[in-house]
Amino acid sequence: xxxxxxxxxxxxxxxxxxxxxxxxxxxxxxxxxxxxxxxxxxxxxxxxxxxxxxxxxxxxxxxxxxxxxxxxxxxxxxxxxxxxxxxxxxxxxxxxxxxxxxxxxxxxxxxxxxxxxxxxxxxxxxxxxxxxxxxxxxxxxxxxxxxxxxxxxxxxxxxxxxxxxxxxxxxxxxxxxxxxxxxxxxxxxxxxxxxxxxxxxxxxxxxxxxxxxxxxxx
Amino acid sequence: xxxxxxxxxxxxxxxxxxxxxxxxxxxxxxxxxxxxxxxxxxxxxxxxxxxxxxxxxxxxxxxxxxxxxxxxxxxxxxxxxxxxxxxxxxxxxxxxxxxxxxxxxxxxxxxxxxxxxxxxxxxxxxxxxxxxxxxxxxxxxxxxxxxxxxxxxxxxxxxxxxxxxxxxxxxxxxxxxxxxxxxxxxxxxxxxxxxxxxxxxxxxxxxxxxxxxxxxxx
DNA sequence: TCATGTGAAGACATTCACAGCA
DNA sequence: TGCTGTGAATGTCTTCACATGA
Numbered sequence: 001x002x003x004x005x006x007x008x009x010x011x012x013x014x015x016x017x018x019x020x021x022x023x024x025x026x027x028x029x030x031x032x033x034x035x036x037x038x039x040x041x042x043x044x045x046x047x048x049x050x051x052x053x054x055x056x057x058x059x060x061x062x063x064x065x066x067x068x069x070x071x072x073x074x075x076x077x078x079x080x081x082x083x084x085x086x087x088x089x090x091x092x093x094x095x096x097x098x099x100x101x102x103x104x105x106x107x108x109x110x111x112x113x114x115x116x117x118x119x120x121x122x123x124x125x126x127x128x129x130x131x132x133x134x135x136x137x138x139x140x141x142x143x144x145x146x147x148x149x150x151x152x153x154x155x156x157x158x159x160x161x162x163x164x165x166x167x168x169x170x171x172x173x174x175x176x177x178x179x180x181x182x183x184x185x186x187x188x189x190x191x192x193x194x195x196x197x198x199x200x201x202x203x204x205x206x207x208x209x210x211x212x213x214x215x216x217x218x
Numbered sequence: 219x220x221x222x223x224x225x226x227x228x229x230x231x232x233x234x235x236x237x238x239x240x241x242x243x244x245x246x247x248x249x250x251x252x253x254x255x256x257x258x259x260x261x262x263x264x265x266x267x268x269x270x271x272x273x274x275x276x277x278x279x280x281x282x283x284x285x286x287x288x289x290x291x292x293x294x295x296x297x298x299x300x301x302x303x304x305x306x307x308x309x310x311x312x313x314x315x316x317x318x319x320x321x322x323x324x325x326x327x328x329x330x331x332x333x334x335x336x337x338x339x340x341x342x343x344x345x346x347x348x349x350x351x352x353x354x355x356x357x358x359x360x361x362x363x364x365x366x367x368x369x370x371x372x373x374x375x376x377x378x379x380x381x382x383x384x385x386x387x388x389x390x391x392x393x394x395x396x397x398x399x400x401x402x403x404x405x406x407x408x409x410x411x412x413x414x415x416x417x418x419x420x421x422x423x424x425x426x427x428x429x430x431x432x433x434x435x436x
Numbered sequence: 437t438c439a440t441g442t443g444a445a446g447a448c449a450t451t452c453a454c455a456g457c458a
Numbered sequence: 459t460g461c462t463g464t465g466a467a468t469g470t471c472t473t474c475a476c477a478t479g480a
Contacts, residue, residue, distance in 0.1 A: 005425065008418070009449080015417050019396065033461070041398060046451055046464095053463065061461040062458055084420050093315035098412055100311055105413050109420055148423050150416065172423025174415050178237065180259060188422040190415055194316055195323050197392050197408055198368065199233050200226070202302050202327055204406040205366050205390025207223065225471080251439065263439090264473055271441065279439040280480055 006054065011078075013051050016041060018074040026068040033064035079108040085146045087170075089134070089161055090153035091116040091126050094176060098150060099127040111150070113140060138168045148172045155179045162189075224272065229296075231269050234259060236292040244286040251282035297326040303364045305388075307352070307379055308371035309334045309344050312394060316368060317345040329368075331358060356386045366390045373397045380407075 006014075020040050024032070034045040034052075041048070052058075052065065057073040059065035088095055091114050099111055114131040116122065121131045132140055140146075149170045151158055158177035165173060166187045175181055178193040224232075238258050242250070252263040252270075259266070270276075270283065275291040277283035306313055309332050317329055332349040334340065339349045350358055358364075367388045369376055376395035383391060384405045393399055396411040 007449080008422075011418055011421055012414065015414050015421075016398065019411075019414070020398065035461090044451065045462095046453095047449090049462065050450085050464085059462060060458085061456085061463090064461070078417060078421060080420070080424055084424070086416060086420075093311065093318055097311035097315045101412060102416065106417065109416055147427060148416070148420055170423075171426045172419040174419045180234065180238065186426055188419060188426055190419050190422075192410065192412075192415055193237075194319060194410075196230065196233050196237070197410055198304060198320065198327055198366070199296060199324065200229055201390040201392045201406060201408050202298070202304075202366055203229055203233075203296060204226075204408075206298055206302070208389045208404060208406055209365060227471080253439085262473065264442095264475095265471090267440065268442085268472080277440060278480085279441090279478080282439070 010051060010054065013041070013043060013047075014055065014074055015078055017048070017051070018071060018078060021067055021071045021074070024067055026071075030067055031063040031065060032067055032070075034059075036064070075108075083108050083110055084148055085110055085112040085144055086148045086150060087112070087141060087146050088114045088129070088150045088152060089116075089137075089165070090151065091118070091121050091131055092152060095150075095152035096127050098152060098176075099129050103128055109148075112144065113146070115140075137164060141165075141168045141170065146170070148174075150174045150176070152176045162187075228269055228272065231259070231261060231265070232273065232292055233296055235266070235269070236289060236296060239285055239289045239292070242285055244289075248285055249281040249283060250285055250288075252277075254282070293326075301326050301328055302366060303328055303330040303362055304366045304368060305330070305359060305364050306332045306347070306368045306370060307334075307355075307383070308369065309336070309339050309349055310370065313368075313370035314345050316370060316394075317347050321346055327366075330362065331364070333358075355382060359383075359386045359388065364388070366392075368392045368394070370394045380405075 017037065020037070034048045037048045038045040052070070055073060055077045057070055086109060088099055088111050095114070099114065102111055111129055114126060114129045115134045115137055116131050117134045122133045124131055147170060149165050151161060151173055153161060155177045158175065158179040159181060162173060162181040162183050166183050170187065172188045173181065173190070175189055175191050178195055180191070181189050183189060235255065238255070252266045255266045256263040270288070273291060273295045275288055304327060306317055306329055313332070317332065320329055329347055332344060332347045333352045333355055334349050335352045340351045342349055365388060367383050369379060369391055371379060373395045376393065376397040377399060380391060380393070380399040380401050384401050388405065390406045391399065391408070393407055393409050394412070396413055398409070399407050401407060
């Protein structure tokens with residue numbers, strides 16, 4: 001009856017566990033211990049046991065976790081039953097890179113349509129995805145029942161486009177524009193500003209340098 | 219004497235505050251209150267006051283925060299004194315998109331060199347950045363004293379390249395490959411796997427849909 | 437009056453440490 | 459013996475709520 005929602009951090013870890021398990025052949029290695037997952041992920045083994053407990057998966061004290069079953073439990077939890085369609089807005093260099101990189105990587109997620117305003121792209125297939133005029137956004141999203149969008153457009157258009165997406169029925173946005181979208185709480189927004197990411201890395205890199213200025217004298 | 223380190227989340231917020239202030243003309247609007255920043259960011263005003271307190275900036279109870287001074291305090295905190303150079307590894311579609319997007323956006327951060335193994339790119343200027351052979355990685359990073367790298371290469375090469383970077387003196391890596399890099403703690407790694415990001419958005423989007431299935435009956 | 441700065445409380449997340457089991 | 463599952467403890471982050479000051 002009581003379903004306490006999972007935190008963003010927990011979800012990220014669960015997604016990571018699954019990705020790591022993908023690289024293991026269950027025929028070669030059928031089981032895995034929490035301390036092994038700890039080595040692979042960098043999280044503590046207690047953390048991992050708690051996460052797996054949270055999705056209701058149980059291992060065996062003798063064999064650890066059954067990789068095949070754990071993988072499938074994680075997938076049941078992470079994925080929807082049906083394939084979730086994703087729309088990408090903006091087929092500039094970044095948009096095309098994302099489409100390219102994404103295609104075929106996940107069974108239950110598919111970028112099925114793109115939107116752009118460049119006439120050279122409209123009604124053409126770019127990197128395997130059909131590109132429509134941005135004018136048809138609302139119509140096509142409604143027709144296809146799409147709920148997820150990736151925003152890869154310049155910042156000055158991001159807020160307006162975010163609003164259009166929300167209005168069109170999108171409930172999840174992955175935003176690559178360096179803009180803090182102001183949208184109703186009924187839309188989940190994940191920001192991936194690259195500049196901020198570099199700034200953050202630069203900051204922490206610098207902290208490490210300060211602690212241990214030159215490793216020249218080893 | 220005691221400097222308790224800033225958390226990643228705090229740093230992210232500080233970077234965001236600065237970015238938002240960039241969009242405000244101090245001539246038009248010289249001051250800003252914490253509750254105004256709260257509206258812009260979505261964080262509570264108490265949170266914002268604490269963050270600004272943490273970097274030692276004080277506002278006035280009457281006028282709030284002086285935008286010009288706050289901006290400069292934030293910059294002093296976030297930025298290094300000198301320009302920090304950044305190397306990008308991999309000039310595929312994603313790498314070029316990043317370079318393109320990044321150039322000239324921040325005064326104290328500059329992508330000064332790229333590496334690739336494609337002979338068609340080596341020794342050419344791509345999107346304004348000189349591309350070197352990956353064979354020269356260690357040499358050029360040492361010569362230029364670069365400490366920050368962006369990894370935009372396929373996952374099967376990411377771990378090896380991460381190790382080379384660490385060995386070459388890099389202390390901060392922004393990793394776009396879907397790989398959990400195993401590197402010494404003396405290197406700060408920020409992962410930006412796009413697939414994981416989409417999976418996360420898909421998950422939370424779905425949670426919202428479940429709570430409020432169809433907004434058709436408005 | 438209304439905003440800042442902040443001690444204290446509260447919420448949330450992680451780790452400890454051990455019972456229980458095969 | 460050596461793991462999982464988990465109550466309890468600890469640690470971290472966020473918010474509350476109010477003293478203070480113009």
